[in-house]
Amino acid sequence: MVDAVRKSLRDSKAARWTAMLLVSFAMLCGYFVADVASPLKPFIEQQLHWTSSDYGFFTSAYGWFNVFLGMLVLGGIILDRWGARFAGILASVTMLVGCGLKWWAMNTHTLDGQTWLGVNAQVMAASLGYATFGMGLELIGITATKVIVRWFKGYEVALAMGLQVAVARIGTGLALGSSAPIAKAFKVSTPILVGTLALAVGLIAYLAYCVMDRRLDASEPDKGPANPDEAFRLSDIGSILANRGFWYIAILCALFYSAVFPFLKYAPDLMVQKFGVDEGLSGLIPAMLPFGTMLLTPVFGRYYDEKGKGASIMILGSALIMASHLLFTVPLFNHWLVALFAVLLLGVGFSLVPSAMWPSVPKLIPERQLGTAYSLIFYLQNLIALMGAPYLIGWVLDAYCVTGRTVSQQEVDGVLQNVTSVQYDYTLPMIIFFGFGVLAMIFALLLKAEDRRRKYGLEEPCHVR
DSSP states (O other): OHHHHHHOGGGOHHHHHHHHHHHHHHHHHHHHHHHTTGGGHHHIIIIIOOOHHHHHHHHHGGGHHHHHSOHHHHHHHHHHHHHHHHHHHHHHHHHHHHHHHHHHHHHOSTTTTOEETTEEHHHHHHHHHHHHHHHHHHHHHHHHHHHHHHHHTTSSHHHHHHHHHHHHHHHHHHHHHHHHHHHHHSOTTHHHHHHHHHHHHHHHHHHHHHHHHHHHHHHOTTTOSOOGGGSOOTTHHHHHHTOHHHHHHHHHHHHHHHTTHHHHHHHHHHHHHTTOOOGGGTTHHHHHHHHHHHHHHHHHHHHHHHHOOHHHHHHHHHHHHHHHHHHHHOTTOOSHHHHHHHHHHHHHHHHHHHHHHHHHHHHHSOGGGHHHHHHHHHHHHIIIIIIIHHHHHHHHHHHHOEEEEEEEEEEETTEEEEEEEEEEOOHHHHHHHHHHHHHHHHHHHHHHHHHHHHTOOTTSOOOOO
């Protein structure tokens, strides 16, 4: 048995971290596409003539199939039954197809003047592409998390999860920082095309990981086929849902990400509307958030590995999210330096919670159920944070926050046209984001109390060899 352990590929530090980097790069490409349209809201309104409600409808489409068709839960079951190789390749191909459809919809003129189910046909087609892409990105997310547990359990698992998230968020930072300049230099659909090409490279990276995963199986022949007692069963869903601690961490996840991901969809426009930042540079300040988390998330993950305090870390992160959105909410705080400070504060909170939240799930749930448990958490996240909240903010902006409209002449596709720019007051949307932070804090406190009662060990270190 000792010899078998020594021969395991995951005992090689270089192999472990190479596997993590390959999977994380595939996620990086996905994260780039997830946020590539965030700085494009003013360009989309001007060139494609979408409203804020159209944009909110489009951004909310990310979770359609995951929520209404239960594809996230199905994805978790696929992962637990057929493994990370099959699930990851399926996810990568799905992301590529979805992004390709989104690019086509935003680039073509064949849909001009048409409506599908009472919705602008271009908006609907782009939304269907984004919804398809969303299926793939959520599946690659839960797959990557289980991959980290597989390769790093007993080693530096929280650090690895932190670095995996950090590498993936480079994609978000690149999207927020580069999308608007690319659109300004070419056209609004060009950043989407760049994302499509990136996903093709990400698929190649994941195929390289699959080769390593096969070598890992070969290096652990003593494990053989899965023990029937350890195999996933559908009845396991019931045992997961009966776990109160699981519900607290799942709801905390949904509320916490509701205060971050939808905010990033509107943050570039907020920079223009409230802080007077040029449209072509509007993504630069929000881009500080993912680049900041890239540095801090592994640090906090390592702290959790060695010192513990996972529940306390999540409480502190939720408090910082609240403080950040409170700064954005106050109308008098309208200098761009305030925006920069608030984004950096948000970045610290955004680093703290995930660095402790994702490594805590294996302390609540058996490993054979992890894929399904993560998929259920991601399902709730999709329902509230990635579908409901973005649509809510778009509707609120159109219904209550329009303060004026200006018309100017701009060149669109080589033709000089009258372009309408809409002005918004973002105070009410920021109050909503602050409310999400307050609720996240409440559930973080409930989770700590449940940990104290059930002895999950969330305040204990993750074990490191």
